Structure formats: C-alpha cells, structure tokens
Amino acid sequence: MVERVVVKIRSIRIIDKFQEDGIEFIKVKLKVSPISAIPAVKMPGILKRRVINIERNYVTPHVPEIGDEIVLTKEETEAFSNYFQRNMLTRENQYVKVSVDNLLGARISSIRYKPLDFEFFEMKLHISEGKWGFKGGALDFLDDSKFGLWNSRFKRTESGFLEYKPKDTVLRKKFILKRDLPLLEVKLELRSRKKKKARISHFMTFNVSDSGGDTVFYYLSDRGVKYERGTVRNVPWPWQKTLRCDTTGILLFHKEKEGISLMMGVNPSDLEVVNLYRTMDGPELIFTFNREEISKKKILKRRIIYIVGEKHFLDEHSFTIGARGINEFVVISSSVKPIRFFDVDLENNLIKIEAKEYRIDGMRPLYLSRIPLKETQSIPEIKGVHYG
C-alpha cells in the first residue's frame, strides 16, 4: 500500500501568522493535486486530476510556491487510499486476513490474525539504492536478483494468478486462503520461452520492536529443535545464519510476549538453503529454492504455506499451532512423523483428540483436529503430540 502521496501545489492562501518556541510560523491553505507516491508506483490517471485542500504551518520566511512538490502526511494520504486499495488482493476467513499488494511486486503486505488483531508483517518505509521502498511482508526474488521487488506490473489472470512477464519469462503467483483453516498457501510458478536454469527465493521481513528480545525463530534441524532470536542489530552490517531446516522445511516464528505464532512450511526437497539475517530493520528470512531447468514445457513450481495461531507446541519431530475460530479451535501440525493424537487441555481437562491427515499437493502432510468451542469457554492449550 502506498504510504505517502506526493502532490503539486496549485494555489496558496496565507491565513495566519503566529510565534511559538521562538519560531515564526505562517499558516497557509493549499490546493494540491497528486503527481507521484512513496514508494513510487504507477499513478492512476484519474487520481492526477483530483484536487484537495490542506492546511500547513511553515517556518518564515519559507513560503511554498505554486508548482512546488510536497509530500502529504499519512492522514492526508488517506484521502486517496481508495485508488490504491483497488490494487490490493484481499483474502479473509474467520481466522486470518491476508493482503497482497500488486503495486509492490505482488508482495504479501499483511497477515493479520483476526481473533487478536495481530499483524505479522508491519510495513516500514525504507530507502535502498536511493529509492523509497518497504521493509516488511513477503515477496519473491528470481535468481538472486531483486526481481519483482518494486515493480507494479503484476496483472491478475482469469485463473486467479498474479502474473508478471519480463522478457522471455513469466512469473505467476497464486494466494489461496483455505476456507476453514488459518492457512495461506502461496503457489509460485516460473515459465520461460527459452531453456534455462532458474530459481526463486521467498523473502520475508518481520515486525519486531527495537529490543526484539521476545522474537524467536524455531526450526527443526537434523539435531532436533533449534532456535534463533530475531533481535534487531545495533550495527549496520547484517548477521547471517543458515538455519539447517532443509530436511524438514518447517519454521516457526514466535512472539513470546503475545504468545502468537506464524508457521512457515515448504517442501524440503525443493529447498536449497534457509538463511536468517538480523539487521537494523529487524529479522529477515529467505527460503532459497533449488535451481531447476525451465523451458516452454517445463514449469518451475514452488509452494509456501503460512499457518497462524495463538497457541503452539514444539517437540523434536513436529511444530503444532492452535487457532481460534468463531465456533471452534483448530489444531494444525507440521511433522516429520505421522501424528495420531493431540493432547489438549480443555477447561482443565486433558483430552486426547484424533489427528487427521491433511494434504496439499507437493507438500509434507499436515495433521489437524477441530474442537468445537463455545464463546464462554477458555482457549484450549496444546499439551502434547502422539505419533504412530
């Protein structure tokens, strides 16, 4: 979503002069019309013809001139938000609301867990190579480049994909929110008219406070469950670690203070490496998938799933998440061993509930259970997992 609109001043009227803290100000009324946005995106033609009135305080003797370009505040920008909302793809169910921004490289700009109104991907303005962009959300790279990062040329196809066609290549993304689960599936497809080797990376940046001490990335490694904290760096160069979850493809981003989690899963056989970076802007996670040959006939296909929840359970074979819906509590697990039962504490009664296999093409099976829940009941706790 566009953070700010840049406008051109069409008329100016001075309405007041005053002094405060030893500074002389003038208050002016301006008529302005949009010319561009931050970050830079293609502006709809109709938007450029709109004129709005704003009031500003300026430090004398600075008086803006007709034709000057100025940046609107966040609040003033909201007057134009409808124009940019049209480029947002939104998916929503009882558990989660997901927004994808076509103008920003078909990036997942928001994953919000609805019962607690918790946002995993807060967007923050950022400058890279001179240009405004965002940190936050999830987007995709091709072949180690920042392909797709800021381009606003993703078009929606009839089959529900967002599609971008540079040169001989076609990148397609589809975002599927399962109707009755807190689960988002992202399908990536890469085609080419020419035969070549190519790969995709899926890149995520997270919303972390300054100290960042309560943010944990759990991952299933060949030596059991390990974790890294997502602390914000105090120094400019990033810290990097390869997370050895390439045999499982499962990670859990967990906020200890809120007790909330985002599970991410990919097919481990598609994975080349998973890297975690700690930066001054917060943690960044990159799934880099295997390089593969693509051609007219051979499509490179990759999948990522996101599952959100407010309860979690970890052991050396699985990560389990529990999310609250309108009338039920759903437990979902990603596991390296088949799961038969979950132990759940429901109003101080430990109950054993059967786990059912749930399959998404090309992915390791998930295991899930549903517990009917009345509004007055407390939220169940996941206490254990039984394999078999």
Added chain:
Amino acid sequence: MAEFFEPRTFGYEWEIMLLNRDLSVPERAEILEIAHEIRKSVTGSESGFDFLTGGVGNMLEIRSGILYSVGDLLRSTDSHLTNTREILKKKKFLLLPLGTHPGVGKAIGFHIHIGSIYDVKLSKKIADSLIRYVPVFISIAANSPFGKGEYGRFKSYRMASSAELMSIPENIYNDRLFHWQWGQDITLTTDEHSTIEFRVNDSPLSETFVNEYTSFVAAFVFSFKEEDFIELNEESYEEYIINRWRATKYGLQAILKWEGNEVPVTEIIEGMIERCDFKVIGGEKPSLIMEMLKKRRTQADWQLDIMKKVNDFFQVAENISSLFLQGDYFPDYIENSNALPVAKPEALEDFILSRIGKETQYRDIYQLLLMPYPLLDKYLDKLVLEGKVKVEMDPEKGKRYTKIDRKNQ
C-alpha cells in the same frame, strides 16, 4: 617550546544530503554534476561526494580545503554556500544539512581536520588527551534528533549509533604497539595528510555555526600544550564513555561527569572558550555558541521545535532545506527562544538494562555503547548481583543475559 602544529592549518568536510523532493536520493551522477559546478565556482574547493551507509546512496560533501585563518574559513564557507545556493536555484533538490536522514536515520557528519602535524606518536597523544572533550563537542554539534522511525529520544541519534560505526570510541595509545584505526572519534590522518580529524560532529544547518564551531575546535586544539597531556585510566575512560552517551541524549542540557563531579556541559564549554586564543587564527569568541550555551539549545532543538508544529518529518525537511537555501535563520531561533533547563541524567545502568531482553547476547549489549569489555562487565555484574538480570553460557551463542521480570516472580 615548539608548537605541535606547524603551520597551523584546519579545514572541514561538510556532508550534506542532496535529496529529491520526496527525500529519496538522486543518482550519483546528479550529485557529481552539482559537486563539479561547486568546484568550478569556488576557488580552492575540493567538494565532491561521499557515501551514505547501507547502500542508501550518496551525498554531497563540501570540502573547504586547507585553511590558515578564520578569514579563510569565512570566505570559504560564504563562497561555497553562495555558489551552492545559486546552483541549486535551477534544480529541484532539497539541500539538507542534518546529522541524520530524518526518515531513515542514516548518519551525516561534519569532519574537522586540524594540522599540520607529522609525528604520528605525538598526534595520537594529543588525540588521547582530547577524548575527554569529545562529549562536549557532541553536545554542541548535536543536530540529529531523528533516528530510524523515531525522534526525540536523543539530540544526536547519529552519535548514539556512533555514526553507524563511522565515529567510534578511541583506542588508547600504547607506546610500543599502536595501530592506526579508521573511524575513531578523533582519527589520526597524520600518515595520510598532516592532520587529526574530529569525526564526532553532526552535519550542521547554520553557516554561522559552521564558522564559529570550526574556529572553536581549531583554537582549542591549538591551545593544547605538553602539560595538557594526560594518561588515560579506567576512571577517565569510563567518564568519556558515560559523557559521550549523555551528550548524545541531552545535547547542551547535559550534565557531564567531570573529574569526579557532575558539571553542566555549558560550564565546561565556557571554560574551554576562555582558554582559547582565537587571535592565533585571526578569530574571536564565538558569539552564537555563547548564546546557545545560555539557552542550552542546539540545532537539534530547532528541528524538534519545528516538528512540534508540523508533526511530520517530510515537512521538517522541507522547511529546513528551504530556509537553508535562503540564508541562516538558526541564530534568530537561538536569540528568540527561551532557556532550557539542565537535564537530570538517566543512570547508565538503567539504559543498559532497558536494552536487555531475553537471552540478549553479550555482543549486542557491547555494541550499544562500545564500552570496553572490562568496564561493561562492571555494569553487567552489578545488574546480575542486584537480581535484575541473569546470565547464562551457551556453547554456540556465548554469554547471554536475560532481564528478570520481578512482577512475574
């Protein structure tokens, strides 16, 4: 006694952001073109470009070249600004002389070189003896109240981050084994040029301040004599680090630890000005700085006061740039504003504690202040002893500290 600096020379490198109207960074070629025009129009100018850290882009750097007197300094600054303003009349850029980019907090500095000195050992001894004054210079020059996504917690966010490691605490002198190290608060450039370089200063937004401050730093360093050399010890180094942090936080409202006492920084500066012989460089007492001391206000306070009324960093930038391109309005602000009170300093251990979360790595705590490990340990050991944090050792992640939440105990 022979002078340390022969001949007496000085000069500055004034980093200034040249930005598009939306505060994004123009292509380097556009900055180079403007730097080229400045060099063509200003005799002796060595202006060019420098890098913003983290791949953000480039900035303009106005370089005075070698100056021998305050007269040279005034002519250089005036000529640079007159011509730069004229050149930029035809362009649609903002010229923003602030210590940080107000949107993304990137560090922008003002580096003062003092020469001519050719003996690296001697220049290192001078640098070491000057480090107790480093926090004083940070206080006066504070002009970066905008950090990454926040403002107002520090008067110099730039120096609170040690200028993103471009101005770090001094490595002290060892008679037999000392190295050159890039980017110290006072960096030896004696082997490359013939100077010592003060890197702690935020990029300033007032030409009067540039002239007065440069001549003050030069006159103060030239006033140094052999009897001013000090042997640094743990106590004096700790004072330097604590004061450095207080200066970034409070600017001219700071109270510094000074030879064991708590002294307002403004009193220390008055004493420093008194000992300067400005005549040796053809100058006089800095009247704007004297007024700033009375009001305890810095350039950062001007930015914050503008922010109070416009409430948006884009508008602060637009105002400051426009004013700077028209003239120098900072002295008017200082003249018309009220005096601020001295600020009671937060305890350093509280600041350290506030930055410890869960399993915070030793390295991350060290990088907050770049305090030498033995001194930092003293604070951390005390926090452990008082039951405020616990420490654990992990073979992979090293020593880690966790704040103890007393409410939940």
